[in-house]
Amino acid sequence: MMDRLAEINLEAHMHYLHPNRMPWDSCATEQELDFLSRSLIGSPGQEEKTIAYLYKELAQLAELEMHVSSVLVRVLAEIQSSPDSRLSRGEILYHALSCFAAEEVQHANTFYQYVRRLSGRDVKLLNNLFHERMELFQGDESPLVKLAALCATAYVGESIITVFERRMKTLDADRRFFFTNLLHYHGLDEARHIRSDHFVFDYVVPSLTQAELRRMHQIIEDTENLNTQLALGAAKQFKEEFNVDFTEENHSARVQLMLTQEFRRVVQGGDLIRKVDDGLNPSIQMLLCDFSRAPTVHSSLYI
Numbered sequence: 001m002m003d004r005l006a007e008i009n010l011e012a013h014m015h016y017l018h019p020n021r022m023p024w025d026s027c028a029t030e031q032e033l034d035f036l037s038r039s040l041i042g043s044p045g046q047e048e049k050t051i052a053y054l055y056k057e058l059a060q061l062a063e064l065e066m067h068v069s070s071v072l073v074r075v076l077a078e079i080q081s082s083p084d085s086r087l088s089r090g091e092i093l094y095h096a097l098s099c100f101a102a103e104e105v106q107h108a109n110t111f112y113q114y115v116r117r118l119s120g121r122d123v124k125l126l127n128n129l130f131h132e133r134m135e136l137f138q139g140d141e142s143p144l145v146k147l148a149a150l151c152a153t154a155y156v157g158e159s160i161i162t163v164f165e166r167r168m169k170t171l172d173a174d175r176r177f178f179f180t181n182l183l184h185y186h187g188l189d190e191a192r193h194i195r196s197d198h199f200v201f202d203y204v205v206p207s208l209t210q211a212e213l214r215r216m217h218q219i220i221e222d223t224e225n226l227n228t229q230l231a232l233g234a235a236k237q238f239k240e241e242f243n244v245d246f247t248e249e250n251h252s253a254r255v256q257l258m259l260t261q262e263f264r265r266v267v268q269g270g271d272l273i274r275k276v277d278d279g280l281n282p283s284i285q286m287l288l289c290d291f292s293r294a295p296t297v298h299s300s301l302y303i
């Protein structure tokens, strides 16, 4: 069992996202903005809407990533001060969660750099609910309950961005555009996060007691409520800041909303936690085929 976790990060130092590797000068050229308008909004000439949409979505994602990273560090510290278990003995779990946490900080760093350079503006997300979201993970339950709840919520967003990465690659197979490369490098890390999440769903969640599972679901529900509040607040703020309703006639925004609802239902809706491809409705599979040319979210390689 632990071999499977150890294997995930063997090449983490070779394939990863770091903001210094990005060719920032090309992130907001005319051709790039035209490509983004067509592939995200679904029509040409929507550059302003595209920039506002990306600023909101990626700032929000960066906020979630900072939260994931912070909670993972808390879990690490709590595991270090708990008695040994089959999972926590030795360096494997510690290493896996450390890699995960470090990568998420660099994702937040990269995405915030990106939206600031793309827009030429620096708009702070005024109400990021960080303290409220951290508070949910400050209880005295086992750190494994926190880890399970965290992965079950982070996984939904990680699955959504995987779909977007695949869409960009189908439209830009040679990765000529900046955004495709950004999602590609991000995806190198995400592939490992997805596999780590799957490990947690396969081995950690089933090991929890009934009371711990109830607690896990409570944390998941509270986290999702705060994430929804964060999303609504960010949408309102950025619509005002950029003076454009970027959700109107926006193909990606529509798809993203449908996928989010469906992924939450599949992943979090049962007693245990399910992998997203284990319960998708056929209509969503068709939507995925249309949007990213594949009926599944994660390739079998990730399992």
Ligand SMILES: [Fe+2]
Binding pocket: 065, 103, 104, 107, 186, 190
């Ligand atoms: Fe990430």
Ligand SMILES: [Fe+2]
Binding pocket: 104, 158, 189, 190, 193
């Ligand atoms: Fe991730």
